[in-house]
Amino acid sequence: MNGPNKPAPRPIASLSIDFDNKWAYLRAAGRSDWESVTSYLNIVAERVLETLGQFNLPLTVFVVGRDLKNESDVRAIESLKQLPAHEFANHSMNHLPWMHTMDQREIFDEIVGTHDAIEMSLGCQAKGFRGPGFSCPDEVLRVLGKLNYVYDASIFPTSLAPVARAVFMARTKLKGEQKEKAKKLYGGFAAMRNPNRPFRRTVDNHSLWEIPVTVMPLVRTPIHFSYFTFLASVSKLAAKSYLRTAFRLCRITGTAPSLLLHPPDFLGREDDQQMAYFPGMKMPRQEKLEIVRWALQLYSQSFDVHTMIGQSHKLLGGQATNNGVPNTINTTSDDPTSPDRENHLVQLTTTIPRSTLSL
Numbered sequence: 566m567n568g569p570n571k572p573a574p575r576p577i578a579s580l581s582i583d584f585d586n587k588w589a590y591l592r593a594a595g596r597s598d599w600e601s602v603t604s605y606l607n608i609v610a611e612r613v614l615e616t617l618g619q620f621n622l623p624l625t626v627f628v629v630g631r632d633l634k635n636e637s638d639v640r641a642i643e644s645l646k647q648l649p650a651h652e653f654a655n656h657s658m659n660h661l662p663w664m665h666t667m668d669q670r671e672i673f674d675e676i677v678g679t680h681d682a683i684e685m686s687l688g689c690q691a692k693g694f695r696g697p698g699f700s701c702p703d704e705v706l707r708v709l710g711k712l713n714y715v716y717d718a719s720i721f722p723t724s725l726a727p728v729a730r731a732v733f734m735a736r737t738k739l740k741g742e743q744k745e746k747a748k749k750l751y752g753g754f755a756a757m758r759n760p761n762r763p764f765r766r767t768v769d770n771h772s773l774w775e776i777p778v779t780v781m782p783l784v785r786t787p788i789h790f791s792y793f794t795f796l797a798s799v800s801k802l803a804a805k806s807y808l809r810t811a812f813r814l815c816r817i818t819g820t821a822p823s824l825l826l827h828p829p830d831f832l833g834r835e836d837d838q839q840m841a842y843f844p845g846m847k848m849p850r851q852e853k854l855e856i857v858r859w860a861l862q863l864y865s866q867s868f869d870v871h872t873m874i875g876q877s878h879k880l881l882g883g884q885a886t887n888n889g890v891p892n893t894i895n896t897t898s899d900d901p902t903s904p905d906r907e908n909h910l911v912q913l914t915t916t917i918p919r920s921t922l923s924l
């Protein structure tokens with residue numbers, strides 16, 4: 566609560582959802598009937614509209630091209646235009662989480678196919694891309710450059726990538742070649758050496774923003790809403806304290822956060838039995854929506870939240886650093902591993918009480 570006085574300025578942030586349909590989850594789980602399962606996009610879209618509308622939150626929607634072939638799914642996706650601010654972005658055609666194993670042609674088709682479908686079905690040009698499974702080979706960036714994209718959002722710089730991948734591999738029923746391909750999910754071990762804040766990348770003379778999915782500064786554990794709801798299914802108190810700490814650390818370290826949602830964040834156990842295997846899906850619907858509402862409200866109070874394209878524009882204009890947040894975003898350097906940044910980060914965080922890092 567800020568009281569009657571002028572509210573404190575909030576750093577720039579962004580919010581997105583990977584609008585993955587049920588078939589994508591069931592295929593990833595190795596279910597042979599994934600193509601025939603029902604869609605939940607209309608239910609999720611309704612709840613997204615209601616929940617985000619409550620806090621006047623904008624949203625970037627990463628759309629899978631395959632869903633744009635179905636009329637009722639197009640209507641569900643289109644309904645998100647009613648949000649206070651929205652952006653439709655590209656999440657590939659078939660949501661195959663192994664783009665790093667694809668040849669040039671396949672990568673081109675996955676990206677351009679969805680780019681065209683978004684234009685045809687939703688009447689807008691996508692300017693951002695996120696690779697399924699956070700897979701981001703150079704060829705992806707080359708195609709994004711040709712399409713004049715403003716940002717890529719396929720990096721997830723978490724220290725838990727090897728753990729998340731191991732859990733995925735243990736649960737999935739994928740076999741043979743597909744199982745081999747899935748071994749680099751979540752960007753491989755190198756992913757956590759990437760910066761935890763937006764940075765510039767240049768490929769074939771085209772410069773674009775790389776906007777990572779923000780993780781906890783320093784310890785690099787995930788903080789996006791799906792991880793939060795998973796933690797909340799174990800302990801709500803611990804999950805809330807964890808998220809408060811994460812937001813505080815983002816502010817202290819000048820990390821402009823970009824957080825993401827997934828459809829299961831808006832679904833409870835009574836909504837979909839087929840999704841029961843997914844982390845956090847044992848929680849009843851009302852409980853889930855309540856905890857997600859709490860987190861979104863905290864996000865909207867802590868940061869000046871934009872769509873991802875909105876955040877990119879703010880970053881280019883340098884406005885993201887005008888809110889009392891240290892200017893650590895180097896808009897001219899293409900070196901994502903600049904040691905200065907990490908040193909600066911460590912300096913800033915040495916003043917944080919140890920207890921805030923213990924979760």
Ligand SMILES: [Zn+2]
Pocket residue numbers: 583584585656660697698
């Ligand atoms: Zn996805």
